[in-house]
Amino acid sequence: MPFDSPTVDARRRQVAKRLERDGQPNRSLRIPAERWRFRIRGLVQGVGYRAGCCRRAQELGLAGWVRNCSDGSVEVQAEGDEQRLTELRVWCEGGPPGARVDSVDGSRVATTGADWFEIRPNHFQGGALTR
Numbered sequence: 410m411p412f413d414s415p416t417v418d419a420r421r422r423q424v425a426k427r428l429e430r431d432g433q434p435n436r437s438l439r440i441p442a443e444r445w446r447f448r449i450r451g452l453v454q455g456v457g458y459r460a461g462c463c464r465r466a467q468e469l470g471l472a473g474w475v476r477n478c479s480d481g482s483v484e485v486q487a488e489g490d491e492q493r494l495t496e497l498r499v500w501c502e503g504g505p506p507g508a509r510v511d512s513v514d515g516s517r518v519a520t521t522g523a524d525w526f527e528i529r530p531n532h533f534q535g536g537a538l539t540r
Contacts, residue, residue, distance in 0.1 A: 443490070445487055451508065454481055
C-alpha cells in the first residue's frame, strides 16, 4: 500500500481523533525530520532479521518498512528523528541472534509522512513481488 494513499490519510485522521480523545500528545503525526534507507548484507535472511528490525523500529517509534531482496540482502526504509534512526542503524549492524551482518550501507531519501512500520513482501529484481 503506498504511503500517500487515501487509506493512509484516513488512518492518520483516526489516530489523531483517538489521541485527542485520550488526551495524549499527537506525536505520531508530526512530519518526521528524516528518512533513511539501509541495505544490510551478510547472513540476514532466514534468521528473523525482518521481524527483529520491525520490533526495534516500533519500539523506537519509527515509521517505514523492511523487506528481503533477491540478492540475499535486507532493505530498510525508516523515518523519524536522527537519534532514533541512528539507534536503528546500530541495531541493524548487529541484527538478531543468528544473523551475521557484513555491511550496512545507508543513504537519505525523501520523507513520506508514514505513521507505522511494517514488514513488506520480498522484493525480487524485475518487479516481481513474492512473500
